[in-house]
Amino acid sequence: MITAGLLVLTLLQQPEQGFDHPKHKALFPSCTSCHAGVAKKGESLWPDPVSCTTCHDGMIEKTVVWRPPTSPRRSNLRFDHLGHAAKAQGKSLSCSVCHTLAGEPRMAVRAPVIQRCLDCHGIRTAHLAAPDTACTTCHVPLVRAESFTRQDVARLRPPPSHAAPDFLSRNGHGAVSRQTVGTACATCHAREFCYQCHAGSAPPRAITWLASDPRSTAIVARAAPATHGDNFAERHATVAAASTTGCTGCHVRADCLECHRPSAARGAGYHPDGFLTRHPASAYAREASCSDCHNVGVFCSSCHARAGLGAAGVLRSGYHDARPFFLVGHGQAARQGLESCVSCHAERDCLTCHSAVGGRRFNPHGPGFDGARMRRKNFAMCTVCHGAAVP
Amino acid sequence: MKHILALLVLFASPLTGQGYRLRLDGRFQAVGYRGVQLDSIAVTDTVVGSGGGPTTPDGFAVRCPSGAPTALFFRPGAIQRGAPFVTTADASLWGFGVRGLSAHAAARAAVDFTGSNAWPGTDPALQLLTAYAEYSVERLTARAGRQLNGNRLGMIGFDGASITVRDGRHGLDASVYGGWGLARGAALPVTSPALNPISDFQPGKRQLLLGAEAGWSGRLGDVRAEYLREVDPRTDYFVSERVGFAAVIRPVERWSVTGGADYDLAAGWWGSAEATLGYTARMVSGALGVRRYRPHFDLWTIWGAFSPVPYTAVQGQVSIRALPQMQVRARGERYRFSDADVSTPLVSVERSGWRGELGVTASAAPSWTFDAGYTREFGPGAASVGTSASVTYAPAARPYAVTLHGAAMDRPLELRFSESVLHLYGVDTRYDVSPSFRLELGAVRYAEDRQRPDPAAIDWGQWRATLRAVVTIGSGDDLGRLPPAVRRMPGGRAQR
Numbered sequence: 091m092i093t094a095g096l097l098v099l100t101l102l103q104q105p106e107q108g109f110d111h112p113k114h115k116a117l118f119p120s121c122t123s124c125h126a127g128v129a130k131k132g133e134s135l136w137p138d139p140v141s142c143t144t145c146h147d148g149m150i151e152k153t154v155v156w157r158p159p160t161s162p163r164r165s166n167l168r169f170d171h172l173g174h175a176a177k178a179q180g181k182s183l184s185c186s187v188c189h190t191l192a193g194e195p196r197m198a199v200r201a202p203v204i205q206r207c208l209d210c211h212g213i214r215t216a217h218l219a220a221p222d223t224a225c226t227t228c229h230v231p232l233v234r235a236e237s238f239t240r241q242d243v244a245r246l247r248p249p250p251s252h253a254a255p256d257f258l259s260r261n262g263h264g265a266v267s268r269q270t271v272g273t274a275c276a277t278c279h280a281r282e283f284c285y286q287c288h289a290g291s292a293p294p295r296a297i298t299w300l301a302s303d304p305r306s307t308a309i310v311a312r313a314a315p316a317t318h319g320d321n322f323a324e325r326h327a328t329v330a331a332a333s334t335t336g337c338t339g340c341h342v343r344a345d346c347l348e349c350h351r352p353s354a355a356r357g358a359g360y361h362p363d364g365f366l367t368r369h370p371a372s373a374y375a376r377e378a379s380c381s382d383c384h385n386v387g388v389f390c391s392s393c394h395a396r397a398g399l400g401a402a403g404v405l406r407s408g409y410h411d412a413r414p415f416f417l418v419g420h421g422q423a424a425r426q427g428l429e430s431c432v433s434c435h436a437e438r439d440c441l442t443c444h445s446a447v448g449g450r451r452f453n454p455h456g457p458g459f460d461g462a463r464m465r466r467k468n469f470a471m472c473t474v475c476h477g478a479a480v481p
Numbered sequence: 482m483k484h485i486l487a488l489l490v491l492f493a494s495p496l497t498g499q500g501y502r503l504r505l506d507g508r509f510q511a512v513g514y515r516g517v518q519l520d521s522i523a524v525t526d527t528v529v530g531s532g533g534g535p536t537t538p539d540g541f542a543v544r545c546p547s548g549a550p551t552a553l554f555f556r557p558g559a560i561q562r563g564a565p566f567v568t569t570a571d572a573s574l575w576g577f578g579v580r581g582l583s584a585h586a587a588a589r590a591a592v593d594f595t596g597s598n599a600w601p602g603t604d605p606a607l608q609l610l611t612a613y614a615e616y617s618v619e620r621l622t623a624r625a626g627r628q629l630n631g632n633r634l635g636m637i638g639f640d641g642a643s644i645t646v647r648d649g650r651h652g653l654d655a656s657v658y659g660g661w662g663l664a665r666g667a668a669l670p671v672t673s674p675a676l677n678p679i680s681d682f683q684p685g686k687r688q689l690l691l692g693a694e695a696g697w698s699g700r701l702g703d704v705r706a707e708y709l710r711e712v713d714p715r716t717d718y719f720v721s722e723r724v725g726f727a728a729v730i731r732p733v734e735r736w737s738v739t740g741g742a743d744y745d746l747a748a749g750w751w752g753s754a755e756a757t758l759g760y761t762a763r764m765v766s767g768a769l770g771v772r773r774y775r776p777h778f779d780l781w782t783i784w785g786a787f788s789p790v791p792y793t794a795v796q797g798q799v800s801i802r803a804l805p806q807m808q809v810r811a812r813g814e815r816y817r818f819s820d821a822d823v824s825t826p827l828v829s830v831e832r833s834g835w836r837g838e839l840g841v842t843a844s845a846a847p848s849w850t851f852d853a854g855y856t857r858e859f860g861p862g863a864a865s866v867g868t869s870a871s872v873t874y875a876p877a878a879r880p881y882a883v884t885l886h887g888a889a890m891d892r893p894l895e896l897r898f899s900e901s902v903l904h905l906y907g908v909d910t911r912y913d914v915s916p917s918f919r920l921e922l923g924a925v926r927y928a929e930d931r932q933r934p935d936p937a938a939i940d941w942g943q944w945r946a947t948l949r950a951v952v953t954i955g956s957g958d959d960l961g962r963l964p965p966a967v968r969r970m971p972g973g974r975a976q977r
Contacts, residue, residue, distance in 0.1 A: 256734060261700070295619070318761070325768055325798070328739040328755055331633035332727035333703040334696060335647070335654055347587070347611075347629060350636050362869075367903050367927065368890055374862030375816070375834050376774055376792070379753070382635045385667035387676035393601045395678055396561070397517065410544075419828025425821040426830070426861050428789040429776045436681040437783050444787075456788030457822045460749035467747040468718035468780040474682070475783060 115197035117145075121185045128171035134158065135171070164242055166235035166277070168228055218249040222266065222274035231276040233301040243308035246278045264294065271296045280306035287340045323349075350383055374430050381429060390433035425456055437474070447477040500576045502955035507568040512600070514943035518558035521551040563599035567591040569610075579616070586612040589668075604675045610668045620647050629668075630658060632694060633725035633741055634709050635777075638663030639690045652698035662690035662711050662720075665779070684781050688713055688720045702730040713781060720779045722746040735762050739770075745777060748785050752777055767799035792818040806844045813837035818861070834860020848876040865892040880913035901931045901941075921949040 118124060127135035136158035146154045188206050189199045204217045213224050229235075232243065256262040267275055280303030288297060318326075330337055330346075365372075373380055384390060410416035416423075424431050443450040455461065465472050465480060472480040522537050524545050530536030535543050535552060543552035568590050575583040587610040591603040613626030622645040630637045641660010647653070664671045670687045677683045688711040696705035705727045711720035727741035742754035757770030775791035778784040798812030817833035836858035843851045850873040857866045867890030875882035887906040907925030914920060924947070929940045 325757065325759070328727055328741045328757065329729055329737075330631070331725070331741055332696070332705045332729040332739065333698060334632070334705060335652065335698045336703060346631050350629070350631055367905065367929075368856075368865045368867060368892060371836075371858050371860065371863035371865040371892060375836070375858070375860035376776065377836065377858075379635070379774070379776070381666050381776070383666050385664055385669075385676060387664075387678060387681070388604075388667050388669065388673075389601055392604075392675075392678040396599065396601075415827040419825035421823030422821040422825050422832070423828070423830045423861065425788055425790045425823065426792070426818045426832070428778075428784055428787060430862065432782075432784060434679075436679045438681070440783070440787070454787045457790060457820065458748075458750045459786065459788050463749040464747070464780070464786060467722065468713070468716075468720070470713070470716045470718055471780050471783060471786070475786075 111197040111199045129175045131172060162237050164237040166229050166238055168230050218247060222270040225274045225277040229277045232278060232280050232306060233303045240305050240308040243305050267296045272299045276300055282306050283309055374427050376429060386433050394434050445475045500956040502573045504571040505568060505952045508947060508949045509566045511564050511946045512943060513560055513562045514941055516558035516561040517555040520556045521553050524550055524552050527552050561597060561599045562595050563597055564594040565591060565600040565603055566594060581618045582616050584614045608668050632707050633727050633743060634707055634723055637692060638668060655695040657693045659691040662688040686715045702728060704728045719747050720781050736760055747780050764802050769797045771795050790819040790821050792816045808842045810840045831861040848874055865890055882911045884909040901929050904928045917953040919951040923947040
């Protein structure tokens, strides 16, 4: 009886056939009369279509067109009917144990009732909440589920444990994987799945314990860890500087260079759309360190010069036109926004007044200036203004 | 010799197990905007304008260089048209018979079809961004060639070698790198003419660079220290010498404290620093911190001697996902510059400022995403207030997406007559022809109204059209044999 019941499980893998079991209940007192293969090695799991024509000949009943499946069942189950049939010898088990709900008639067959499997195997949880050690009871590793397609893999549902806040951290799935990567994890995943995120240097050794299977990338795993939160890109600098090793668990250098590569012609990456139009305010007050990615000469100055903003060796008109006396009162603005000044002005502009030799000898040194140290570090720089007579 | 090399290239066949990845990102843009034309007038011919300053008789504000007989001003010039085509290529090769050995290169070619040089970054036409060979195993990574190292001190580019050793069990790692440095923010040596568009003083030789860093990573946090020195080989003087520190502490789940600072050993002052308390949960994430910013200048310019002053800021940001379909965000910062120690009675300049942003992103219906934002900032030199909005239609399981976006902004500038109102609106489309081939097409209109009190209200209004194609090709998906640095899936993050 159990083998017959298990056969029904297989039948239900073919829902498009739409065989109406309850309607035929009077004709088939035994499941194995049609599905002999579930109990007998070498027999087919499926009935011979010819046997259907005994009734469905067009006269007694209308004809039907049906062919048994030719390809193996797409499944990642360890289950096989013969094995279960052998174990069920002498036990009061029937097909309906797995293929019907409690109290329903024998022929009210349906897809395997997973909870029945769990009950028999002593697993007292919901299917996906089963402990990691339980997966291999019923499932083979993904690499051995040869009939599975990428679409089948993509449809695998994640267990609730994967939704835990720290699951993506090394204390979450990292710790779990060191125990179960070869068993529970391998049920749904293979090495390529992990490499979707673990692309950086020195990936965890546990990944290599998994076999290789390109189908595993059908499950997309590019979620950022919970620690990233929203707007992480804008505040990642310090974390990235301190936790380089942690970053390289998932990121490769090319990820950083997506934004941190000097490129005048890229579209919006780090900056929002339309940033060009509002960059003056951001640049003046140094919202970020522009020069980390943009060279002042090749990026700022070249564009400003074309817009009529470059000083180009003389103190031209153009920019500070709202302040007629700006030249004689620019000190504070210059010390606050020196990076902005040098995006239009060359050193020789400033030396017109601030040179100790040939200029008007206005001293540009201000708070924090350590002349002795700078002289020691780069005497040549001092000579630009002071000539050989550096104080 | 050349013939032998040509034959080798011609008849070379891939070794067993050899693999490659190549990503081409090409972007063509068309842009046109009103240029400016420098003009002059005799000082004696200028008149007093409505603002009190000197102008031309027809109303252009002019600047009179001290002692010069002529005053200078800009008139509206001819329409400037640009048609830049920029292609970036990233390539990785592996499978040379030694596990962990690979080669990487990234280069950019840029050309302006109009020949007008109206677009920045097209000179030189070909730039080698990175090109290095890498040997990487679990405990060691060694690289040789042109590299870009990112760390607390910035993106450090150089032609040379680097080596990193790791002890994963104890969370320790250390790196040393050195070579001939590149200019900051560019993949060009400091001697390149392209870095000197305004005829500034320029170094005659590339700087020699030596850096080291070490870090520890543990369950409760990470710490890292870095040192970098650059030396001018012509004079043996320092170009820069800095140290940096950074740390992350994770005392309890969801909370973190991050901080860092850098010190300029050459100038003898602290550079930038920050400390931030962060909280990240499924529904809410936020950060509150203080930071200090001071620009860094190399010592082969005179700018460091001009004493740039830092500012100190208090900042905060929060993001709330009140509903699964909606995220609300807000952030703000208030900053104040240190005393510049100057007296400028004729020109008053703001010393403090603030900036803030409010925004919301909602997915009210499947495939539809709405985003709206409001930004406002005020500070020395400039200010702006603006709103923006966009709507994106990206149906699931469909290979295309369409975004309509628009923005409006006022941007008063403190130091010039150029207050303007700008409206921006455009459309962006994306079509994934295949997992390895993406096309993007976009157009945007900038409509500007410069509110100058003189005729030189040269508006910057323009149309821009963009066509972008991203192609990824490569051999096989046998990722197990890939070096770590290239284990990126086609269609993954690199496809952005």
